[in-house]
Amino acid sequence: MTTDEGIIYDRSLLGVENHIGTFKLTRETILNFAKSTGETDPRYIGDENGEGEIVAPATICNIFVSGVSRPDIKLEFGEISFFAGQAIECKAEIRPDDVLSASTKLDNVYAKTGRSGKMVFAVWETHFKNQNDTTVALVTESFVRRNKSR
Numbered sequence: 530m531t532t533d534e535g536i537i538y539d540r541s542l543l544g545v546e547n548h549i550g551t552f553k554l555t556r557e558t559i560l561n562f563a564k565s566t567g568e569t570d571p572r573y574i575g576d577e578n579g580e581g582e583i584v585a586p587a588t589i590c591n592i593f594v595s596g597v598s599r600p601d602i603k604l605e606f607g608e609i610s611f612f613a614g615q616a617i618e619c620k621a622e623i624r625p626d627d628v629l630s631a632s633t634k635l636d637n638v639y640a641k642t643g644r645s646g647k648m649v650f651a652v653w654e655t656h657f658k659n660q661n662d663t664t665v666a667l668v669t670e671s672f673v674r675r676n677k678s679r
Contacts, residue, residue: 537605556625587619607674648675
């Protein structure tokens with residue numbers, strides 16, 4: 530454990546890659562995801578019969594990061610925890626039958642003062658690579674802890 534700007538957490542977890550899974554993407558999974566998000570671009574859903582070449586929307590990685598179990602950073606701050614935001618960066622196309630391997634790491638922990646007082650953010654980066662070891666997506670997620678309003 531270490532203190533950084535008054536933040537106490539397990540700093541040894543910073544930058545350490547944690548494998549979270551391997552996921553095979555079928556054409557059906559891609560089509561179902563695209564349709565469930567209201568996608569209408571033939572690039573993601575094929576022609577009017579669902580035929581033709583398709584690629585997955587980059588947001589498909591949400592399926593795999595949702596509910597991921599990450600290591601406990603033993604943050605000693607705050608009584609309330611919540612999700613603070615997400616960014617998805619598409620690096621390469623994801624295609625049917627790709628096998629994605631995902632690993633996540635703690636990228637940053639920092640404090641910020643808001644209207645409710647001090648908040649501490651933990652930022653995780655999840656990298657998705659395909660079977661050719663090509664990075665196809667980077668998902669950055671932020672989680673925040675703060676004290677209850679008095």
